[in-house]
Amino acid sequence: MARLLEVDNLHVTFETYAGKVHAVRGVSFTLNKGETLAIVGESGSGKSVTAQSIMRLIPSPPGKITEGRILFEGDDLVQASKKKMLRIRGSKIGVIFQDPMTSLNPTMTVGKQIMEGLIWHQKINRHEAQKRALEMLRLVGIPNPEQRFHQYPHEFSGGMRQRVMIAMALASDPKILIADEPTTALDVTIQAQILELMQEIQKETETAIILITHDLGVVAEVAQRVAVMYGGKIVETGEVEEVFYRSRHPYTWGLMASMPRLDQRRDQELEPIPGTPPDLYDPPPGCPFADRCPYAMFICHEQMPETTQVSPTHQVACWLEDPRATPVNKEVKVNIR
Amino acid sequence: MLRYVVKRILLMLLSLWVIATLTFVLMKSIPGDPFTSEKKLPEQTLKNLMAHYHLDKPLPTQYLIYMKNLANFDLGFSIKSSTRSVNEIIADGFPVSAQLGIQAILIALILGIIMGSTAALRHNRLPDYAIMVLAVIGISIPSFVLAPFLQKYIGWQWDLLPIAGWGDFTHTILPSIALAFLPLALVTRLMRSSVLDVQGQDYIRTAQAKGLPPVRVFTHHILRNAIFPIITIMGPLVAGILTGSFVIEKIFSIPGLGKRFVEDIFNRDYPVIMGVTIFYSAFLILMNFIVDLVYTWVDPRVKLGEREVE
Ligand SMILES: Nc1ncnc2c1ncn2[C@@H]1O[C@H](COP(=O)(O)OP(=O)(O)O)[C@@H](O)[C@H]1O
Ligand code: SF4
Ligand SMILES: [Mg+2]
Numbered sequence: 001m002a003r004l005l006e007v008d009n010l011h012v013t014f015e016t017y018a019g020k021v022h023a024v025r026g027v028s029f030t031l032n033k034g035e036t037l038a039i040v041g042e043s044g045s046g047k048s049v050t051a052q053s054i055m056r057l058i059p060s061p062p063g064k065i066t067e068g069r070i071l072f073e074g075d076d077l078v079q080a081s082k083k084k085m086l087r088i089r090g091s092k093i094g095v096i097f098q099d100p101m102t103s104l105n106p107t108m109t110v111g112k113q114i115m116e117g118l119i120w121h122q123k124i125n126r127h128e129a130q131k132r133a134l135e136m137l138r139l140v141g142i143p144n145p146e147q148r149f150h151q152y153p154h155e156f157s158g159g160m161r162q163r164v165m166i167a168m169a170l171a172s173d174p175k176i177l178i179a180d181e182p183t184t185a186l187d188v189t190i191q192a193q194i195l196e197l198m199q200e201i202q203k204e205t206e207t208a209i210i211l212i213t214h215d216l217g218v219v220a221e222v223a224q225r226v227a228v229m230y231g232g233k234i235v236e237t238g239e240v241e242e243v244f245y246r247s248r249h250p251y252t253w254g255l256m257a258s259m260p261r262l263d264q265r266r267d268q269e270l271e272p273i274p275g276t277p278p279d280l281y282d283p284p285p286g287c288p289f290a291d292r293c294p295y296a297m298f299i300c301h302e303q304m305p306e307t308t309q310v311s312p313t314h315q316v317a318c319w320l321e322d323p324r325a326t327p328v329n330k331e332v333k334v335n336i337r
Numbered sequence: 338m339l340r341y342v343v344k345r346i347l348l349m350l351l352s353l354w355v356i357a358t359l360t361f362v363l364m365k366s367i368p369g370d371p372f373t374s375e376k377k378l379p380e381q382t383l384k385n386l387m388a389h390y391h392l393d394k395p396l397p398t399q400y401l402i403y404m405k406n407l408a409n410f411d412l413g414f415s416i417k418s419s420t421r422s423v424n425e426i427i428a429d430g431f432p433v434s435a436q437l438g439i440q441a442i443l444i445a446l447i448l449g450i451i452m453g454s455t456a457a458l459r460h461n462r463l464p465d466y467a468i469m470v471l472a473v474i475g476i477s478i479p480s481f482v483l484a485p486f487l488q489k490y491i492g493w494q495w496d497l498l499p500i501a502g503w504g505d506f507t508h509t510i511l512p513s514i515a516l517a518f519l520p521l522a523l524v525t526r527l528m529r530s531s532v533l534d535v536q537g538q539d540y541i542r543t544a545q546a547k548g549l550p551p552v553r554v555f556t557h558h559i560l561r562n563a564i565f566p567i568i569t570i571m572g573p574l575v576a577g578i579l580t581g582s583f584v585i586e587k588i589f590s591i592p593g594l595g596k597r598f599v600e601d602i603f604n605r606d607y608p609v610i611m612g613v614t615i616f617y618s619a620f621l622i623l624m625n626f627i628v629d630l631v632y633t634w635v636d637p638r639v640k641l642g643e644r645e646v647e
Binding site: 055057085086087088089090091094095097099102103104105106107108116117120121152154165168169 | 542543544545546548549557562
């Protein structure tokens with residue numbers, strides 16, 4: 001499979017009044033053409049910062065990429081000029097954000113907001129841009145596109161606005177679509193529709209998708225590969241099958257256990273992982289999960305575990321992989337919604 | 338739309354009637370009459386004068402006469418210069434005040450929006466600090482201190498512009514600046530915080546993610562959204578400029594309505610005081626109405642009538 005994007009040892013910090021936040025600490029992953037990679041993890045684990053780094057949209061100051069490379073089409077985006085980034089953003093890499101209610105400009109018609117990027121990037125005239133924008137609105141399933149084109153965001157429901165965001169992100173036919181929790185703010189039924197829509201469009205356009213979510217159910221539905229993030233690091237990555245059925249990391253087990261299951265009554269409590277994520281102001285020297293991990297050993301608190309290659313596609317960073325560790329057997333019950 | 342406008346106009350008339358009545362009551366409850374300060378007039382002359390201005394009639398009758406004239410846009414005659422009607426006095430003075438006011442508003446708006454945006458775009462850097470210091474000075478120095486200062490240096494010491502008086506455009510510059518100073522500081526501060534607020538909104542990140550250059554993000558996404566708070570304070574701003582003109586016109590001896598109004602208060606010239614008060618009220622009420630119309634026109638989220646009358 002053709003490699004499209006390679007993130008290598010990415011480090012991002014924020015200088016705040018309270019101190020330096022190490023939001024992303026050595027993240028590496030790759031994205032292939034046409035595939036969907038899911039990045040999962042609790043809130044605060046550094047998923048959005050990773051995505052913003054790829055777009056070079058980290059608010060700076062206070063944010064800064066301190067180390068690492070982001071290779072895309074032969075360029076390192078970390079080093080790329082501002083001008084180069086303007087040409088890549090919105091044209092080669094598109095983004096959809098979490099909250100469709102606040103992500104559209106309230107004082108510009110939806111049609112204009114879609115056309116704007118097209119005219120800027122593709123140097124096409126208004127007429128062609130309008131044609132393309134209408135085409136996109138139709139593609140994302142917005143009824144009466146001709147009429148909707150001239151309306152303002154407040155005249156759309158949340159789900160419809162997210163469709164508009166998708167139309168906008170895909171209008172220039174980007175190679176990569178980054179979707180940062182695109183369905184988190186939506187009703188469950190609308191969530192399913194939006195995910196389905198993204199998959200359908202992906203089939204047509206062959207856009208590679210980085211789907212950021214904290215919801216494993218979403219991952220199972222749409223992704224081929226998963227990266228599990230925790231405390232600014234990727235702790236496990238692999239194909240969906242591998243991470244769902246043959247997971248090797250205690251944090252992934254915890255995530256699985258906290259997922260709603262079909263055999264569970266609605267009012268039954270989910271089983272959240274006890275404890276809180278590590279303090280990124282002063283991250284522990286060892287495994288970020290050590291304080292909450294039921295299997296934590298002495299070494300876990302002291303030293304970062306190495307990444308172990310479980311299979312050509314499956315990697316895990318955990319001391320349990322070390323031959324000296326006592327073997328544990330955790331049966332993971334998985335049930336996809 | 339039409340229903341809303343009709344409703345607003347009826348409400349405006351109601352407010353005007355209340356203001357006119359209050360003004361009437363207040364005028365009548367102040368001790369003394371316009372002739373008290375003059376040297377003792379003969380008994381008969383005083384009686385004739387009182388009769389001429391209906392001051393000898395019972396108060397309810399005076400009130401009715403006043404309201405009837407008001408309904409015909411007749412504000413009566415000045416007592417001190419009895420050949421001139423209040424309408425004439427307003428027609429003479431208002432254009433002068435209006436020119437000064439409009440110039441001051443334009444300075445405050447244009448410069449304020451530019452300075453406020455610059456400060457926000459250079460947040461926590463030198464231009465931001467410099468502009469904010471200026472704004473604090475503008476808010477804390479009263480215009481009656483600033484105006485003589487401008488007169489002394491720009492008008493007299495450096496002799497760049499006329500010190501006072503009214504004639505050509507050069508006469509309008511110093512008073513316009515003096516009048517614009519406080520509103521300029523207010524607009525600058527508001528614009529700065531508004532731009533900072535809009536800059537942090539999700540839709541600005543969306544615009545950046547489209548790959549638009551910073552200039553376009555500012556002109557097409559930040560500016561339009563940041564300007565709403567400015568429109569909402571336009572009503573109070575106009576009112577502030579209007580009251581400011583009382584002082585500034587006096588200091589610069591400008592024959593505007595503001596200076597005239599202040600003088601007539603000292604002269605207890607009832608008809609002029611009442612007439613100009615009502616005129617000013619009508620003017621401000623109308624301005625507020627226009628501001629609301631403009632607001633509904635620029636903000637697609639607000640439909641006429643949905644934003645109820647305060
Ligand atoms: N602009 C910012 N300033 C300071 N800290 C930030 C900023 N953006 C993100 N962070 C910090 O980076 C960490 C990761 O955040 P984020 O990537 O948004 O997490 P998530 O996985 O929920 O998307 C958090 O601890 C957050 O406090
Ligand atoms: S390295 Fe240690 S603390 Fe971290 S997940 Fe593995 S066992 Fe748990
Ligand atoms: Mg996030």
